[in-house]
Amino acid sequence: QKEVEQDPGPLSVPEGAIVSLNCTYSNSAFQYFMWYRQYSRKGPELLMYTYSSGNKEDGRFTAQVDKSSKYISLFIRDSQPSDSATYLCAMSWNNQGGKLIFGQGTELSVKP
């Protein structure tokens, strides 16, 4: 079993839809949770960063962390074609020298 599980998709939605992306994990020591967006042939771009449980909102993006269920989510409201990319969840914990554990990435396509 992988430490972080993420449905690779692909996920296709119409423009304007609400998108829900999710990751589950097995290591209860994880404390820091990130979502990165990666366009084709580019490096990952940090979208959201959350420490421990809770919600965080930034524009059309909302990140949720439920440590009791070992489950994190990223919601995208009013999705746009420009949101078409691969979304990677990543996690880390103290005293690990900054190492990240990544999910497999979910490929999202938003159709106009």
Place this chain on the structure above:
Amino acid sequence: GAVVSQHPSWVICKSGTSVKIECRSLDFQATTMFWYRQFPKQSLMLMATSNEGSKATYEQGVEKDKFLINHASLTLSTLTVTSAHPEDSSFYICSAWPTGQGYQPQHFGDGTRLSIL
């Protein structure tokens, strides 16, 4: 803020050539930088952790003599693929972990597409 510059973005070279890739944090300092390799439609695979002023730590299965890492300053790490062969063709991505109080996420460069003929 938090910009990481990676060069070159694309390189094509003959088998047996050595290739150097640079990773710079432009507006922050990074004691630690990471080097990843990514195959098509797969997630990032950590190759090594680069620490300023000390030897890099390589992940299991990564040949340290093949992938030389130097982290000479708080803003620059380099990866040299020595005597590259076609099987080394891949997308290489670096990231920088900001130095400072409290946890901050890694920031990534835009990757280097390496093609060995």
